[in-house]
Structure formats: structure tokens, C-alpha cells
Amino acid sequence: MLEPPLSTVVVALLAVGVSLMYGVGTRRLTDVERTKRITAEVSAFQKELREVLSKKDKEREAKLRKKEPAIKKHQAELFKQNLKPTLLFTVPLLLVWYAVLPIWIAPLNHIVAYSPIPLDFIPLLQLTVPGSGDLYLWSWYLICSFAFATVVRKLLRLT
Numbered sequence: 001m002l003e004p005p006l007s008t009v010v011v012a013l014l015a016v017g018v019s020l021m022y023g024v025g026t027r028r029l030t031d032v033e034r035t036k037r038i039t040a041e042v043s044a045f046q047k048e049l050r051e052v053l054s055k056k057d058k059e060r061e062a063k064l065r066k067k068e069p070a071i072k073k074h075q076a077e078l079f080k081q082n083l084k085p086t087l088l089f090t091v092p093l094l095l096v097w098y099a100v101l102p103i104w105i106a107p108l109n110h111i112v113a114y115s116p117i118p119l120d121f122i123p124l125l126q127l128t129v130p131g132s133g134d135l136y137l138w139s140w141y142l143i144c145s146f147a148f149a150t151v152v153r154k155l156l157r158l159t
Contacts, residue, residue, distance in 0.1 A: 007112035011137060014101075015144035018093060019152040025085040026158055035081050036159075038074045045071045101137065113140040 002010055026032070045067065052060045102108065115133035120126060127139035135143070153159045 001110065002112075004112055004114065007110075007137070008140065011112055011140050012144045012148075014096070015141055016148045016152070018089075018096070019145065019149045022085055022089050022149070023152045023156040023158060025088055026082075027156055029084040029088065030081045032158055035078060038078055042071055042074055042078070108136065108138045110137050111135065112137045 001007075045064070049061075049064050052064055097108070111129065111134040113135040115128060115135055118131065118133050119128045119135070119139070120130055127142075128135055
């Protein structure tokens with residue numbers, strides 16, 4: 001079993017690797033530009049609809065409601081596009097979590113990193129050992145994954 005700080009770095013690198021694999025898979029399996037365009041269109045529609053509803057403009061609301069089926073179709077298409085890489089990487093990621101990590105690095109409840117502040121302020125989600133800043137493997141991976149996934153998506157121009 002690896003101990004900190006080596007386990008801290010290994011889990012962070014694993015999060016970067018998974019984010020890169022997922023990002024490259026997304027780039028190869030989906031039409032990124034079309035997805036961006038549809039996302040912008042759906043967001044603009046939702047924003048306009050919220051404004052119309054808050055102003056209670058029945059005429060503009062009726063016009064927007066006519067566009068709603070097309071927007072829902074676009075949302076379904078976005079969901080389908082985003083599902084492709086998710087389905088492809090779910091099984092390998094589960095294998096990493098339940099087969100590789102416990103054997104090579106540590107059990108999921110093993111302490112692999114330290115936080116200067118306790119992160120147990122989130123109800124029902126115990127990220128650290130109670131009363132300390134010791135981070136479990138799964139919680140350190142979760143933090144790294146959120147942090148690096150955003151950076152990788154920007155680098156690969158997925159967002």
C-alpha cells in the first residue's frame with residue numbers, strides 16, 4: 001500500500017489520466033462544435049423563457065412555447081451525445097475503482113492526503129476523518145477529478 005505523499009500524487013495523476021481519457025473520448029465520439037452550438041441555443045431559449053415568464057408577457061410566451069418541442073428535441077440530442085463517452089468509460093472506471101485501486105494503492109477508505117481544514121461540513125458526505133483533515137482515497141479522487149476535469153475540458157476545447 002502506498003502512503004502519503006506518494007499516494008496523494010498517484011491518485012491525483014489517476015484523476016488527470018481519467019479526465020484526459022474521457023476528454024479525448026468525448027472529442028472522438030461526439031461532434032463537439034455541434035454540441036456547443038446546441039447548448040448555446042438551448043441556454044438562450046431557457047434564459048428568454050425565464051425572462052418572459054417573470055414579465056408575464058403572454059404573447060411572447062406563446063411564441064416561445066411553439067419553439068419548445070424543437071428545443072426538447074435538441075436537449076435529447078445533447079443527452080445522447082454526452083451519453084456516448086459516459087457509457088464507454090463507465091465499465092473501465094468501475095474496474096479501476098474496485099479492482100486496481102484497492103490492490104495497487106489502498107482501500108477506498110484509506111487515508112491518502114491531508115487537508116489543512118476539516119472538510120466534514122457537507123452533510124451526509126464524510127470527505128475526511130471526523131475532526132481532522134485526513135482525506136480518504138475516494139474523497140481525494142473526487143476532489144482531484146472535479147478540479148482536473150474542468151482544466152482538461154478547457155484544454156481540449158470541449159467547453
